[in-house]
Amino acid sequence: xxxxxxxxxxxxxxxxxxxxxxxxxxxxxxxGLTVNYFRGLSSGLTLKWVARVLELYSGSILLSIWIAxxxxxxxxxxxxxxxxxxxxxxxxxxxxxxEFISLPLAIxxxxxxxxxxxxxxxxxxxxxxxxxxxxxxVLYTLPFMVRSVLSVLAAIDLKVLEEGAASLGAxxxxxxxxxxxxxxxxxxxxxxxxxxxxxxxxxxxxWMLHTPYxxxxxxxxxxxxxxxxxxxxxxxxxxxxxxxxxxxxAMQWASARAQRIMQ
Amino acid sequence: MTLTLTNIAKTFPGxxxxxxxxxxxxxxxxxxxxxxxxxCGKSTLLRMIAGLETxxxxxxxxxxGEDVTRQSVETRKIGMVFQSYALFxxxxxxxxxxxxxKMQKLPKSEIEARVNEVMxxxxxxxxxxxxxxxxxxxxxxxxxxARAMAPxxxxxxxxxxxxxxDAALRSQLRDELALLLRQFGITAIxxxxxxxxxxxxxxxxxxxxxxxxxxxGTPEALYRNPSTGFVARFVGxxxxxxxxxEGDQLHLPGGSLRLPGxxxxxxxxxxAEDIRIDPQGPVTARVETVTFLGTHYRIALSGASDTLxxxxxxxxxAPSPGETVHLSIAPEALLILPKGVxx
Amino acid sequence: xxxxxxxxxxxxxxxxxxxxxxxxxxGRLILASGESDAGWAIYLKIIQTPRYVSxxxxxxxxxxxxxxxxxxxxxxxxxxxxxxxxxxxxxLLSILTLPLAFPGVVVGFMIILLxxxxxxxxxLLPGHWVFAYSITGLFLGYLYFSIPRVLLTVMAxxxxxxxxxxxxxxxxxxxxxxxxxDVLLPALSPALIAAGAIAFATAMGAFGTAFTLxxxxxxxxxxxYTEFTLSANIAMASALSVILGLVTWAMLLIARSFSGGxxxxxx
Numbered sequence: 088x089x090x091x092x093x094x095x096x097x098x099x100x101x102x103x104x105x106x107x108x109x110x111x112x113x114x115x116x117x118x119g120l121t122v123n124y125f126r127g128l129s130s131g132l133t134l135k136w137v138a139r140v141l142e143l144y145s146g147s148i149l150l151s152i153w154i155a156x157x158x159x160x161x162x163x164x165x166x167x168x169x170x171x172x173x174x175x176x177x178x179x180x181x182x183x184x185x186e187f188i189s190l191p192l193a194i195x196x197x198x199x200x201x202x203x204x205x206x207x208x209x210x211x212x213x214x215x216x217x218x219x220x221x222x223x224x225v226l227y228t229l230p231f232m233v234r235s236v237l238s239v240l241a242a243i244d245l246k247v248l249e250e251g252a253a254s255l256g257a258x259x260x261x262x263x264x265x266x267x268x269x270x271x272x273x274x275x276x277x278x279x280x281x282x283x284x285x286x287x288x289x290x291x292x293x294w295m296l297h298t299p300y301x302x303x304x305x306x307x308x309x310x311x312x313x314x315x316x317x318x319x320x321x322x323x324x325x326x327x328x329x330x331x332x333x334x335x336x337a338m339q340w341a342s343a344r345a346q347r348i349m350q
Numbered sequence: 351m352t353l354t355l356t357n358i359a360k361t362f363p364g365x366x367x368x369x370x371x372x373x374x375x376x377x378x379x380x381x382x383x384x385x386x387x388x389x390c391g392k393s394t395l396l397r398m399i400a401g402l403e404t405x406x407x408x409x410x411x412x413x414x415g416e417d418v419t420r421q422s423v424e425t426r427k428i429g430m431v432f433q434s435y436a437l438f439x440x441x442x443x444x445x446x447x448x449x450x451x452k453m454q455k456l457p458k459s460e461i462e463a464r465v466n467e468v469m470x471x472x473x474x475x476x477x478x479x480x481x482x483x484x485x486x487x488x489x490x491x492x493x494x495x496a497r498a499m500a501p502x503x504x505x506x507x508x509x510x511x512x513x514x515x516d517a518a519l520r521s522q523l524r525d526e527l528a529l530l531l532r533q534f535g536i537t538a539i540x541x542x543x544x545x546x547x548x549x550x551x552x553x554x555x556x557x558x559x560x561x562x563x564x565x566x567g568t569p570e571a572l573y574r575n576p577s578t579g580f581v582a583r584f585v586g587x588x589x590x591x592x593x594x595x596e597g598d599q600l601h602l603p604g605g606s607l608r609l610p611g612x613x614x615x616x617x618x619x620x621x622a623e624d625i626r627i628d629p630q631g632p633v634t635a636r637v638e639t640v641t642f643l644g645t646h647y648r649i650a651l652s653g654a655s656d657t658l659x660x661x662x663x664x665x666x667x668a669p670s671p672g673e674t675v676h677l678s679i680a681p682e683a684l685l686i687l688p689k690g691v692x693x
Numbered sequence: 694x695x696x697x698x699x700x701x702x703x704x705x706x707x708x709x710x711x712x713x714x715x716x717x718x719x720g721r722l723i724l725a726s727g728e729s730d731a732g733w734a735i736y737l738k739i740i741q742t743p744r745y746v747s748x749x750x751x752x753x754x755x756x757x758x759x760x761x762x763x764x765x766x767x768x769x770x771x772x773x774x775x776x777x778x779x780x781x782x783x784x785l786l787s788i789l790t791l792p793l794a795f796p797g798v799v800v801g802f803m804i805i806l807l808x809x810x811x812x813x814x815x816x817l818l819p820g821h822w823v824f825a826y827s828i829t830g831l832f833l834g835y836l837y838f839s840i841p842r843v844l845l846t847v848m849a850x851x852x853x854x855x856x857x858x859x860x861x862x863x864x865x866x867x868x869x870x871x872x873x874x875d876v877l878l879p880a881l882s883p884a885l886i887a888a889g890a891i892a893f894a895t896a897m898g899a900f901g902t903a904f905t906l907x908x909x910x911x912x913x914x915x916x917x918y919t920e921f922t923l924s925a926n927i928a929m930a931s932a933l934s935v936i937l938g939l940v941t942w943a944m945l946l947i948a949r950s951f952s953g954g955x956x957x958x959x960x
Contacts, residue, residue, distance in 0.1 A: 096769070097769050097770065097772065097773035098773060100766060100769040100770055100773075101769070101770040101773050101774065101785060101789075102785075104766050104767075104770050104789060104840055105785050105788045105789060107836075107837070107840075108788055108789060108791065108792055108837065108840065108841075109788050110807065110813065111802075111803035111804070111806040111807050111813075112791070112803065114806045114807075114813060115802070115803070115806055118806070124811070125811070164706060165706045165707045165710055166707065168702075168703035168704070168706070168707075169703060169704050169706070169707035171700075171703055172700040172701075172703040172704045173704075175700055176700065184704075187711065187715070187716075188707070188711055188715070190715060190719070190942070191715070192945070193894070193938075193941055193942040193945045193946075194898070194934075194937070194938035194941055194942055195897075195898030195899075195900065195914060195934070195937055195938065195941060196898070196900065197898070197900050197914050197917055197918065197934065197937075198722070198898075198917070198934035198935070198937060198938045199718075201722060201917070201921060201930060201931060201934050202718035202719050202721060202722035202934075203714065203718050205718060205721045205722055205725050205927070205931070206717060206718040206721045207718070222714050225710070225714075226714055226715060229707075229710075233707075243439070244434060244436070247432055247434055247436040248436050248438060250402055250423070250430075250432065250436065251430070251432055251436030251437075251438070251497075252438070252449065253402075253422075253423045253424050254400060254402075254423055254428060254429065254430040254498070255449050255450035255453055255497070255498075255501065256424050256425070256427075256450055256453035256454060256501070257424060257449070257453050258424050259695070259696050259698075259699035259700075260699060261453070263699070263703075265438075265449075266438060266440070269440035269441075270438075270439060270440050272440075284794050285794075288794050288795065288796045288799075289796065290796035290797055290798050290900075290901040291796075291797065291898075291899075291900045291901055294900070294901070294904070295918075305796045305798055305799075305901075308796075308798050308799060308802070309798045309901070309904065309905060312798065312801070312802050312805070312905055313907075317811060320802065321806075324799060324802060327799065331794050331795075332791065332794075334794070335791065335793065335794045336787075339790070422695070
């Protein structure tokens with residue numbers, strides 16, 4: 088009797104944890120689709136709250152998508168060549184650099200935003216532009232792109248492949264495009280999905296950096312939690328889920344794939 | 351292409367002398383092997399010829415009269431086969447083989463023709479569109495070779511080309527490789543630690559140890575007339591006979607042998623096939639193990655010398671372990687070589 | 694161009710960006726912390742102000758509590774999921790890792806849905822219990838996003854444990870709970886330390902969750918926020934940020950030296 092109780096404790100804990108995490112998600116989805124939250128499902132299902140959300144917040148949603156895509160492009164340009172350079176120079180200096188660019192992961196977004204505001208807050212044109220928020224997003228997501236590409240490159244014998252290409256007459260730039268990038272693709276893909284997913288959901292930095300005209304999706308969410316009725320807030324959360332869940336799954340799939348290739 | 355290397359040396363940061371100043375001349379169409387144990391400098395030398403390492407100041411590398419010492423690897427027009435093959439996983443077999451031609455900016459039709467030609471030569475027909483990961487070890491080796499050869503390089507450099515293969519495949523491919531190299535008629539230098547490989551494929555072998563060339567010559571010359579104890583040991587597995595030299599006799603623990611010449615301050619070595627089991631022989635020994643190898647027996651003997659001696663014995667039968675036997679060694683078969691450093 | 698120059702060129706864009714938007718701003722932040730009347734003594738002033746000290750203590754206590762709870766829950770669930778394959782396992786795993794991508798605000802909302810005035814618990818329990826806006830709510834909120842993070846780290850390590858170790862213990866007569874204490878937990882301890890450090894650092898620096906749950910809860914990020922936006926006390930906000938940043942950075946350094954692995958995202 089004791090044995091079956093102790094055996095089932097892990098299962099119970101797991102199920103309770105799942106319930107804890109899942110129930111509010113379900114609540115939120117339902118609340119966003121129910122006519123009246125207080126009367127519950129009996130009041131019927133409707134899409135009017137979702138429509139209201141799109142009406143009120145489509146600007147924020149589109150801005151988030153836009154920033155995420157630009158963030159992706161920027162991290163690709165900054166991160167992929169840098170990861171290559173770091174992979175070819177696996178010394179002390181490279182590790183220090185990698186540590187340094189990972190600082191935005193280690194220190195709270197709040198502190199980072201404060202730092203940016205201190206220095207650039209007075210540059211009117213920059214401060215009120217979406218590019219200011221973009222900078223914060225790039226700071227936060229760049230380490231993920233670099234690490235993702237770097238770990239794939241470190242797992243293949245990059246040096247020998249490059250020597251092979253060099254012996255056939257390929258110069259450094261040719262080798263980068265013909266050999267390095269194609270072989271780093273699993274890492275690039277995983278990094279790309281991570282960057283987009285994180286950018287769409289980024290709040291801590293963005294809240295400090297945004298202006299009333301520049302609200303991203305999570306900023307809009309905070310607004311709606313504070314000032315909108317529960318159904319609208321839930322519907323907005325639902326829209327967020329619909330965007331983020333497929334991205335998250337794709338990101339996990341791509342990362343697992345990159346891991347397998349490295350083995 | 352004739353290759354002349356003068357005063358090539360390599361000191362790595364930290365002071366490690368991987369290669370001591372070396373000179374080497376290789377004739378057109380010759381196949382030379384750099385043979386030696388790991389750490390002897392053979393790979394370093396090969397990589398400097400390729401342009402993947404820079405030699406110390408004062409070196410000169412000349413390809414067919416052209417000084418290429420300052421040229422980077424991309425412009426030297428060499429072909430290289432790496433130990434791990436370094437095939438590009440993101441390209442098919444055809445893509446790999448044609449890469450060097452692509453770098454030469456040849457027209458597409460010519461690239462295709464050359465790739466097909468070289469694939470036929472290397473028996474890779476039909477594999478053109480395969481992915482690299484779908485190839486066996488032997489196929490990969492041939493693709494690596496085909497890729498290096500397709501751009502018609504001036505010299506072909508091979509870094510332990512067969513060591514990534516399992517033993518059975520190795521001896522089969524060794525003969526194929528020798529044949530292919532001769533067919534191409536190209537000047538080739540290959541690095542190996544396997545003496546059988548070196549002897550089977552090369553015209554001349556350079557035996558290297560601790561950063562220097564100990565001896566260079568044809569396989570027969572190295573085998574019959576080794577110039578140092580190291581070469582004798584490395585090529586043909588000669589064994590030392592440790593004893594006291596008095597005049598023209600070598601006094602071993604198991605008996606005395608007549609020497610062919612003066613041997614003061616030298617060491618005396620013998621090869622396994624020259625030790626004969628002879629009831630009238632002057633040296634006694636005890637049989638430790640007997641291994642049947644088909645064409646002959648391999649007999650380990652103790653007591654004749656301080657170390658174990660191996661004798662190769664052909665015949666229909668062999669003595670049993672534990673037996674005492676008599677050995678004789680013809681004086682001409684004894685190798686008398688300067689006693690020296692391990693090299 | 695040579696290999697050397699090409700590699701330099703590859704690093705250049707990143708280096709410029711990092712200098713302009715990370716290195717210099719952080720330097721400026723540190724300098725700004727010393728720009729009030731108190732100068733660099735502001736750091737001493739922080740330690741001497743009861744309000745800040747109590748905030749710091751409260752933040753640390755909550756973070757420690759969350760770390761402990763998350764470790765307990767996620768290790769149990771993680772070990773269970775790694776060693777048992779059954780129908781629905783993958784679904785459970787997906788549910789447990791979903792909150793990884795949620796920003797703190799959404800997590801706050803989740804807690805409100807569970808424990809707010811119109812929350813589930815309040816409606817179900819006759820006692821009318823509203824916990825979302827108290828320290829309990831904050832604790833649960835932090836727990837919500839910590840469970841997935843710790844779970845992933847623990848599962849990755851648990852998968853690498855050689856099953857032969859457990860089998861050997863069994864042949865020597867060890868009952869399941871002894872195997873847990875003597876074999877499994879020791880084998881997992883580097884991962885547990887790493888995961889714990891990550892959870893602690895994330896909880897210390899979390900802002901969105903506390904922001905959404907608003908109220909009088911005093912955690913360090915919220916204090917920094919109010920000092921900056923409401924009191925315009927830039928030097929204080931900067932100094933507090935520097936302290937917070939140092940603490941979280943040190944924690945993550947510890948985490949990495951024990952696991953060398955990935956850092957999960959968000960907060």
